[in-house]
Every structure is written in C-alpha cells, then in structure tokens.
C-alpha cells in the first residue's frame with residue numbers, strides 16, 4: 001500500500017490533467033488550422049500484471065482531444081480508431097501521432113501483430129479528430145513503437161520511431177529482426193531511434209530507416225550504459241530558430257532529454273533535460289508552438305494515485321532561453 005499523499009502531489013503539480021473522464025498518455029500535439037489537437041494513447045485497466053515488457057499497457061483504441069488554446073477546456077472527440085478495425089493488429093495500441101498533408105489527416109500508430117511483434121500502421125481521414133480508416137497492412141519494413149511525424153519547411157515529412165525493452169528495438173540491427181539480438185553492452189554505443197522520410201502519399205517509408213546517433217559534448221556516441229542520457233523511447237522532433245531538436249525519454253531513468261543538430265537525420269548532440277521524472281514509470285511528451293509560444297505536452301499518473309499504466313495528459317509552457325537552450329521543468333513544486 002502506497003503512503004504517498006496524491007492530493008498533496010496534485011496540489012504541487014505544474015499542471016492538471018486536460019481530461020479526467022478517461023486516462024490518456026503519450027500526447028502528440030499539433031496545431032491544425034489554429035486549433036490544438038492532441039493524439040494520445042487511451043489507457044485502460046486490462047488486469048494484466050506489471051512486467052518489463054509493458055504487457056499491462058493493453059490499450060485497444062484511440063481518442064483525439066482538442067482545445068482552443070492554453071487554459072481552455074479540452075474536448076474528447078470519442079473513438080477515432082479501434083483495434084478491431086485494424087486487420088493486422090492484435091493488441092497494445094501504444095503511442096500514436098498524426099500529420100496533415102493537403103486536406104487529409106494521417107494517423108500513425110504502433111500495435112503488436114499476430115506474431116507478437118510491434119509494427120507501425122497508418123490510418124487516414126478527412127477530419128483531424130477522425131474517424132480514421134486503417135490501411136489493411138502495417139507499413140512495409142516497420143517495427144518497434146512510438147511513431148512521431150515531423151513536417152519540415154521544405155514539405156518533406158519524416159517518421160521517427162523506436163523504443164527499447166517492451167518496444168523491441170533491441171531485437172533489430174540494420175532494420176532486420178533476430179530474436180537473439182539484445183541491448184549492446186554498457187560500454188558500446190547505445191541503440192539509436194530510427195528515422196525515415198515518408199513517401200508522397202504518406203503511407204510508406206520512402207527509404208530504409210536510418211539509425212540516429214546521439215553524441216556527447218565531445219562528439220562521441222552516448223553509450224548504452226549511460227542510462228541517464230541514452231535514448232529509450234518517445235521520439236519527438238521540433239525545429240527552433242533553424243535547428244533541429246530531437247527529444248526523447250530515457251525510460252528506466254525517467255527523464256525527457258533533448259539533443260540538437262543541423263539535419264532531421266542527425267547526428268544530434270545531447271544538450272540536457274526538458275522534464276524531471278513524473279509520477280509513474282513512463283514519461284512521454286511532445287513539443288508544439290501555438291500563437292508564438294512553445295508548449296510541452298506530457299503525462300503523469302497522479303490522477304490514478306500512481307498506477308503506472310493509468311496516466312493523464314497535461315500541458316505546460318516551455319521556454320527556450322536566448323541561447324536556444326530549453327529550461328528544465330520540474331513537474332511538481334517543492
């Protein structure tokens with residue numbers, strides 16, 4: 001039995017859940033036509049015991065949230081996609097994202113297939129809130145979890161993805177799966193997230209996914225044993241004053257960190273932390289500009305009194321200083 005006083009933690013929290021009638025997590029936020037849309041996971045209690053594979057994250061559908069702006073009430077637009085309507089997907093609808101191209105909205109999501117392997121799917125619709133119609137097959141050559149789309153200024157779209165442990169990234173090298181692959185030794189370079197440009201129709205990779213390298217301040221790849229800084233999951237890419245900011249979760253050390261570079265493919269150089277640990281095991285975020293200000297979307301498990309797979313999406317302002325460094329946020333005041 002926990003002796004944490006969650007009402008006191010709630011009182012100290014930097015921000016409150018955007019919705020409380022359902023549990024939501026992994027918020028991917030975008031501004032489409034002047035309104036904020038959030039594409040989260042929809043957490044449920046499936047009665048599966050906690051394990052390092054994340055089997056207790058047994059989500060079955062997605063809802064889209066939207067709001068007029070910071071401080072306004074978030075609207076839940078209901079079920080946008082259900083696993084029963086995705087022919088290739090069997091279980092575990094994890095962190096999604098979305099993009100707009102022309103008049104079409106593209107919704108990207110991971111799920112496990114019949115063989116128990118994560119792949120990425122696409123579904124399309126003519127409204128930012130869905131419903132979305134899934135493609136019958138997963139994206140060719142896709143694997144692992146946490147797709148995040150970045151639209152560059154030149155009209156190119158890039159899909160970032162990957163996550164270790166339950167996200168299965170450690171079982172891939174050069175885009176090939178092998179059951180015997182695992183995490184590198186602590187003194188070897190850490191596994192990197194993957195990125196691929198999307199085809200013009202947004203439904204497939206236009207190229208073989210590339211592994212992103214995150215460097216330390218000396219230009220050396222971060223090592224697998226550097227668990228306070230190495231990539232674990234939750235890729236996100238934003239562009240600020242012409243630089244590419246790649247941000248991510250360190251997983252078992254529970255930080256949201258960022259690294260910067262000059263190309264959407266990296267390499268990126270580690271810069272620091274965006275968010276200190278939240279209540280709950282996972283941490284996952286997105287970053288989005290609205291009316292000239294920047295916002296961090298994140299989640300925690302305060303509303304569920306610490307149940308790690310019952311999370312709530314939150315939003316707070318993010319500051320870049322005059323050097324372009326992101327000020328670290330602490331989710332709870334002392």
Ligand code: FUB
Nearest residue numbers: 041057094095233282284
């Ligand atoms: O929501 C399920 C998984 O938990 C996500 O895919 C990860 O990023 C972590 O937040």
